[in-house]
Amino acid sequence: MLLLMIEKDMPIDCVLYADTGMEFPEMEAHIAKLDDLLYRERGIHITTLRHPHGFEWLMFDEPKQKPRCLENRARLGVPPYGNGWPGIKVRWCTGQLKTHLISKEVNRLKKEKNGLHYIGIAADEAHRCKDDPQNRYPLVEWGITEAQALQICYDRGFDWDGLYEIYHRASCWCCPLQRIDELRKLRHHHPELWARLRDMDNRARAMFGLGPLGQFKKDWSVERLEERFAREEAQKS
Numbered sequence: 557m558l559l560l561m562i563e564k565d566m567p568i569d570c571v572l573y574a575d576t577g578m579e580f581p582e583m584e585a586h587i588a589k590l591d592d593l594l595y596r597e598r599g600i601h602i603t604t605l606r607h608p609h610g611f612e613w614l615m616f617d618e619p620k621q622k623p624r625c626l627e628n629r630a631r632l633g634v635p636p637y638g639n640g641w642p643g644i645k646v647r648w649c650t651g652q653l654k655t656h657l658i659s660k661e662v663n664r665l666k667k668e669k670n671g672l673h674y675i676g677i678a679a680d681e682a683h684r685c686k687d688d689p690q691n692r693y694p695l696v697e698w699g700i701t702e703a704q705a706l707q708i709c710y711d712r713g714f715d716w717d718g719l720y721e722i723y724h725r726a727s728c729w730c731c732p733l734q735r736i737d738e739l740r741k742l743r744h745h746h747p748e749l750w751a752r753l754r755d756m757d758n759r760a761r762a763m764f765g766l767g768p769l770g771q772f773k774k775d776w777s778v779e780r781l782e783e784r785f786a787r788e789e790a791q792k793s
């Protein structure tokens with residue numbers, strides 16, 4: 557969306573990016589490359605929004621405050637800090653690391669500058685659009701699907717160094733909500749990140765035990781996945 561907006565000479569005052577701190581290195585390099593282009597073409601830099609303490613602090617260290625939560629934790633023998641692994645029901649990460657940060661800044665700009673918010677939702681995911689007079693969805697208006705948007709990026713030399721050739725989705729590499737097959741690929745293509753994930757999960761299990769906060773995936777710890785993937789590999793060879 558941004559590349560086309562630049563090409564079509566559309567006004568751009570600010571580009572927001574929420575960095576969870578758990579992005580693939582290829583994504584970080586992509587953002588830096590995009591920032592170069594934006595600066596060259598429009599003289600502005602991407603505004604990166606970050607939680608002041610980050611993913612791992614929220615996962616392991618954030619002090620809990622609500623009395624009911626503290627009572628529950630004391631009863632279950634769970635420490636009074638840290639949110640543990642996010643799950644489908646308690647997906648604390650998306651809100652704290654992305655949507656709250658973006659919404660706060662967007663609402664400020666809408667109010668103070670009467671700004672319009674351009675959002676890169678593609679034509680084949682239009683059900684995600686919200687009915688707000690200050691929102692714009694150019695890809696939906698132009699009828700550009702997700703696959704077409706990716707091709708438009710490739711055609712202009714933005715290829716994430718092949719990240720989207722490997723993974724179905726390229727959000728946080730540590731996401732417990734990703735498919736098992738994506739984790740198999742993480743172990744193969746990004747062994748250094750896989751090693752970090754194993755450390756995080758060992759720490760989570762030691763701290764939160766077998767309950768949902770210490771559970772990476774239903775029925776699967778990262779160590780058990782490591783054994784499974786290693787076994788599969790040994791069977792192949």
Ligand code: SF4
Binds near residue numbers: 649731
């Ligand atoms: S990608 Fe996964 S871990 Fe990252 S913010 Fe989204 S749900 Fe949370």
